[in-house]
Amino acid sequence: xxxxxxxxxxxxARFASPLRNVLDVLLVEAGCAPAGPRAxxxxxxxxxxxxxxxxxxxxxxxYLRAGRPLGPCIVLLHGTPGSSTGWTDYLLEPPxxxxxxxxxxxxxxxxxxxxxxxSLALQAGAVAQLLPADGRPAIVVGHSLGAAVATWLAAxxxxxxxxxxxxxxxxxxxxxxxxxxxxxxxxxxxxxxLPRAIRNSNAELLALKQELQLLAPLLQHVRCPVAIVHGxxxxxxxxxxxxxxxxxxxNARSVTTTLLDGxxxxxxxxxxxxxxxxxxxxxxxxx
Numbered sequence: 010x011x012x013x014x015x016x017x018x019x020x021x022a023r024f025a026s027p028l029r030n031v032l033d034v035l036l037v038e039a040g041c042a043p044a045g046p047r048a049x050x051x052x053x054x055x056x057x058x059x060x061x062x063x064x065x066x067x068x069x070x071x072y073l074r075a076g077r078p079l080g081p082c083i084v085l086l087h088g089t090p091g092s093s094t095g096w097t098d099y100l101l102e103p104p105x106x107x108x109x110x111x112x113x114x115x116x117x118x119x120x121x122x123x124x125x126x127x128s129l130a131l132q133a134g135a136v137a138q139l140l141p142a143d144g145r146p147a148i149v150v151g152h153s154l155g156a157a158v159a160t161w162l163a164a165x166x167x168x169x170x171x172x173x174x175x176x177x178x179x180x181x182x183x184x185x186x187x188x189x190x191x192x193x194x195x196x197x198x199x200x201x202x203l204p205r206a207i208r209n210s211n212a213e214l215l216a217l218k219q220e221l222q223l224l225a226p227l228l229q230h231v232r233c234p235v236a237i238v239h240g241x242x243x244x245x246x247x248x249x250x251x252x253x254x255x256x257x258x259x260n261a262r263s264v265t266t267t268l269l270d271g272x273x274x275x276x277x278x279x280x281x282x283x284x285x286x287x288x289x290x291x292x293x294x295x296x
């Protein structure tokens with residue numbers, strides 16, 4: 010249920026064992042852990058499309074599209090690591106009357122480039138190409154680091170983003186830290202030995218604090234309704250991010266906060282009812 014009080018402190022365990030936590034995210038988003046998508050990932054492959062995007066040489070964006078093409082458009086952004094197939098259950102059961110677009114963010118899944126794109130501005134620029142150009146309402150949903158990309162997009166294009174949903178969002182630069190093992194994993198010789206998703210995820214996390222500092226002054230430009238959903242037991246992205254957002258999104262049309270007592274970081278999968286509720290609320294507020 011929605012709460013107005015400040016979230017209690019949760020340890021930022023992402024940096025206590027970064028490799029373990031990245032592997033946990035990979036397993037969940039691949040559907041190989043109990044919290045992952047219920048439907049097989051192959052069930053949505055027929056929905057895949059590709060488009061070119063500006064900002065990077067030969068940039069190719071891979072995305073899955075489902076639902077009603079002429080309805081309000083909901084764009085789904087995964088965290089780090091991750092891919093479009095992490096949203097499989099939502100693509101197979103989209104909100105009534107809405108169109109869903111889930112993309113592989115640049116550097117992940119079947120999108121190019123092969124290396125990480127650590128700039129939130131470049132990431133948001135790629136996502137912008139999937140926003141409807143016909144005046145339909147567009148709602149952007151971001152999970153974890155994807156929430157930072159979604160927020161950048163809403164701040165830069167307030168006339169095209171009519172709703173913002175932030176799930177376990179990592180937005181407060183003061184809550185970001187770097188474990189020494191992350192620098193070791195970034196060594197060129199070692200990095201080449203790591204799977205692409207882990208290598209690029211590590212690069213994104215190493216750059217995230219500075220990128221969030223660049224985003225901070227832009228938060229005042231977010232004008233649309235915002236729904237924030239966070240678990241109090243999130244040990245990857247601390248719930249204190251909620252308080253930061255509440256203090257910075259001062260020009261948003263509305264900010265609705267839902268704190269889920271005892272829920273962890275994997276909200277799209279193990280807190281689906283709350284996520285769908287935030288989608289429905291934002292749809293109602295944006296149309």
